[in-house]
Amino acid sequence: MKPLLLLCFFCVCFNYTFSQKIDKKLTKEIAAILNGFKGNVGVYVHDLNSNKMVAINADSIFPTASMVKVPILIGTMDKMHKGELSYHQTLTYKDSLLYAGSDILGSFKNNEPIELSKVILLMLSTSDNTASLWLQSLAGGGKRINEIMDSLGMTTTRVNSRTPSREANRTAFGWGQTSPKEMATLLEMIVNHQIISDSASEKMLRLLGRNYWDEQAISQIPADVFVASKNGAVNASRSEVMFVNGKRAKYIFCICTKNNTDESWNTNNEAWVMTKKISALLWQKYK
Known part of the structure; x- marks a missing residue:
């Protein structure tokens, strides 16, 4: 990206970020689902139709696991x-x-x-x-x-593994690190054709729409709705980012967790159940 274009991009992002409105009602509903979770969790939601958002610990750093x-x-x-x-x-x-x-x-x-x-x-x-x-x-x-x-x-999304000078971060966060807001923003930039080129962004969106791992957040979205997503899961961290584009719904959702007490790999894992509840809530609200 050329310096002038990069400067313009930052100006647009700066103004856009501050033009977003907090969805207070939805924030309370999601916070209620998060309440009592045994671990650390962050959530970022952006309704692309209303430009309203939810940000709960959205700038905190979490392991990416496979979202890297x-x-x-x-x-x-x-x-x-x-x-x-x-x-x-x-x-x-x-x-x-x-x-x-x-x-x-x-x-x-x-x-x-x-x-x-x-x-x-x-x-x-x-x-x-x-x-x-x-x-x-x-x-x-x-x-x-x-x-x-x-x-x-x-500023926080980084590859740590096999990367010089990132050894301490690798110990703390594993393969990669991010925040819910940054990972959601990356996906939104792809949706908006803001990364590399129009054709490259479109290709990435198509590729991200073929997720085999569809039993958590994606499972709450009807099968005839387009979803682009990536999951991340290691023992004590379960995360997911997704773009949902339905007839009326058009939103980005990212949830990240770490230090999870429940490290099980069954469908009743606490973080996965929480993820499904939030995904169902969002779909019912936006559909």
Whole structure:
């Protein structure tokens, strides 16, 4: 982004932020759902129709877990925009790329070919960690991705893992860190075609609309409504960001949690139940 465009972007964002109105009624309703949660939680909601918002601990820093794959996606698209990568180019998988776990890409044989587009699909749709770390490297590494985040006005959203000088942050927050407001803002910028180019933003939105992990916030939205989203989950942190575009509804929702007492992986996990309740509330309000 050129300096003049960056300056203009910040001016627009500054004025836009202060033009937003707090939805006091909805804030109280969401706060009631959050009440008693055993852990730390932050929520940011932006109704794109009324320009009203809810911000509860929205600037606090939380682990991204797999939501870090949104910044990695942006870094990868930046490389494609510059002609350094091509969406349909063939890559060669190497055993050295393996990140131990149950990922699909990790089951590939050494030297097996795969299109870059399919590696992106695996990163976003199934949250494949082997694919994600490969793309982080192809995007120029965490340092380069963080520079892009900084250029977009993100002050807390950063890649920590495998990134020089981010070791302390990696210990504190894991792979990446963000705030509910910043992660929601990144997604909203994609929706508004404000990242890289119109075509790049549209491609990212399509890719984010193919989420395999649809049993939490997405489960509360009718199947015929477009949702672009990314989840993040580790033992003590469950988070999700989503853009919902229905017949009348058009909103961004991000919830982040950390220090969760409930580290279970069943559907009754406290953070996931809370997420579903808020998602259902928002849909009923905005539909």
